[in-house]
Amino acid sequence: MASSAKFAQTDDSVFVIVGSGAGGGTLGNELAQKGVKVVILEAGARYSIPDFMNDEWPSFQQLAWTDPRVASGSWRVAKNFPNLPAWIVKAVGGTSIHWAGASLRFGEWEFKAKSTYGDIAGANLLDWPVTLEEMAPYYANAEYRMGVNGTNGIPHLPGNNNFKVMQAGATKIGYQTVFTGNMAINSLPRDGRGSCEQIGFCFQGCKSGAKWSTLYTEIPKGEATGNLEVRPLSQVLHIEHDSSGKVTGVVYADATGTLQRQKARAVAVAGNSLESPRLLLNSASSMYPDGLANSSGQVGKNYMRHTTGSVYASFDKPVHMYRGTTMAGIIRDESTNNPKRGFVGG
Numbered sequence: 001m002a003s004s005a006k007f008a009q010t011d012d013s014v015f016v017i018v019g020s021g022a023g024g025g026t027l028g029n030e031l032a033q034k035g036v037k038v039v040i041l042e043a044g045a046r047y048s049i050p051d052f053m054n055d056e057w058p059s060f061q062q063l064a065w066t067d068p069r070v071a072s073g074s075w076r077v078a079k080n081f082p083n084l085p086a087w088i089v090k091a092v093g094g095t096s097i098h099w100a101g102a103s104l105r106f107g108e109w110e111f112k113a114k115s116t117y118g119d120i121a122g123a124n125l126l127d128w129p130v131t132l133e134e135m136a137p138y139y140a141n142a143e144y145r146m147g148v149n150g151t152n153g154i155p156h157l158p159g160n161n162n163f164k165v166m167q168a169g170a171t172k173i174g175y176q177t178v179f180t181g182n183m184a185i186n187s188l189p190r191d192g193r194g195s196c197e198q199i200g201f202c203f204q205g206c207k208s209g210a211k212w213s214t215l216y217t218e219i220p221k222g223e224a225t226g227n228l229e230v231r232p233l234s235q236v237l238h239i240e241h242d243s244s245g246k247v248t249g250v251v252y253a254d255a256t257g258t259l260q261r262q263k264a265r266a267v268a269v270a271g272n273s274l275e276s277p278r279l280l281l282n283s284a285s286s287m288y289p290d291g292l293a294n295s296s297g298q299v300g301k302n303y304m305r306h307t308t309g310s311v312y313a314s315f316d317k318p319v320h321m322y323r324g325t326t327m328a329g330i331i332r333d334e335s336t337n338n339p340k341r342g343f344v345g346g
Contacts, residue, residue, distance in 0.1 A: 007039055007229055012263035014039050016250055017270055018236045018279065021094020024270030025214025028230075029222035038228045039262060040219075041252055043235040043275070044090035047097075049216060052205030059204035063097060065090040065272070077305070087203075088272045092232050093215025095272065100202050100327040101183040101211045103148040105139050107346070108132040109337050116337060117344040124302050146184040146212040147191060156180045157187045160198055160324025165315065170331050177332035184212035185325065191217065202326035234260070239267055239283040239292055247292075269293075273303065 007014050015031055017024045020042040028040045044065075053059045060066075066085045071078040089095045109116045111128040119125070143151040150156050157180045159167065170178045185206075186195045196210040209216055222228035233255035240261075241247045249263040269276050277300035281291035291299055321328075335346035 007037055009260060009262050011037070012248065013037060013265055014263070015266050015268070016041065016262055016264035017268045018250065019043075019094060019270035019272070019275070020092045020219065020230060021089070021214060021270065021272070022096045022099075024268065025093065025096065025218045025222075027268055027270060028228050029214075029218035032222035032225045032227035035225075035227060038222065039264075040228065040230045041234040041236050041250065041262070042092050042094075042230060042232050043271075044092065044232060046092040046230070046232040047205070047215070049205070049207060049209050052097075052201075052207050054199065054201040054204055054207060056201075056204065059201075060085075060087070063089045063091055063205065065274075069274075086272075086274060088274070091215075092219065092230060093213045096213040097205045097215055098203050099211075101185045101325070102327055102330075103143065103146060103182050103184045104330075106132060106135075107335070107337075110345075111135075117339075120344065143182075146217075147186055148182050148184050149187045150179070150182040154190070155187050157183060157185060157196055157325060158198075160320075160328055162319055162321040162324055163328035165319050166329055166331075175331050175333045177330075179329060179332075180325075181327060181330040183325065183327070186210040193217075196325065198324040200323050200326070236279055237282065239269075239279065241285065241287070241292075245287055 014037045071082045114125040197208045236252040238251040283292045
């Protein structure tokens with residue numbers, strides 16, 4: 001691992017990033033490459049690829065954000081699982097360690113949820129202020145940088161047995177677009193990393209390093225410039241500002257629980273969907289009584305879970321669904337908006 005720069009806590013010229021996942025880790029590298037001094041503060045520990053465990057429960061204990069939480073409100077999770085830990089990663093690299101690698105583009109209509117779906121009871125829909133056409137160059141840049149297979153001439157992953165069973169059934173009933181997906185997982189050696197070994201534990205951290213994660217892609221590249229310092233076990237508690245309202249730094253708890261202050265020229269909040277609003281709301285002041293960046297009053301609201309519907313079946317011959325990439329493949333035929341089915345979206 002490259003030796004990290006060590007910037008003074010009183011240095012107000014550094015750019016502070018809270019969180020080291022897909023957003024924070026990537027931003028840190030981009031700024032470091034341009035000569036900007038960056039400090040990434042990460043609440044979790046720093047692991048390396050050999051530390052990952054191909055065992056679901058111990059891995060969850062190692063990587064997940066297991067701090068006690070309280071859920072409230074009328075939604076089902078608050079009633080059934082009020083203390084359920086979220087499977088988001090508390091470690092350098094964030095949830096880019098845990099994700100399956102699926103890297104799909106929004107459809108054109110998905111940028112216009114309000115216009116397309118209309119009013120839906122219980123939902124607070126808005127149209128994105130950008131279009132697919134505007135986002136296409138950024139998608140293309142990300143796909144190249146992350147090595148998304150099926151793009152940039154990178155071959156798709158081979159289908160594992162699990163996929164072949166699904167493909168056989170899907171094609172029998174007439175589906176046309178059945179493939180192993182666009183995944184940010186090397187199907188060939190690329191960017192100094194090897195290719196997928198189909199180990200089957202994508203969620204537990206990729207032991208071969210084939211799956212893109214900021215832990216071993218963006219962050220080491222940023223550190224190699226000498227402009228990026230990553231501080232693990234540093235949980236940011238409060239963002240500070242001056243009398244004009246301009247952010248001046250952050251207060252964080254270090255590995256011993258001691259409060260530290262890091263000055264900053266700017267602060268990027270790049271935590272997960274729970275920790276980012278928590279930090280912004282906890283940074284309330286007399287000037288910003290409702291929290292920072294909350295002129296809309298929407299920070300901490302409209303939480304949207306990554307929902308999953310599961311169907312299981314038994315077969316007369318072995319499927320070995322535990323082998324190969326966690327997400328074996330995709331059927332795209334149903335990913336269109338057809339409200340006649342009784343719901344909106346794909």
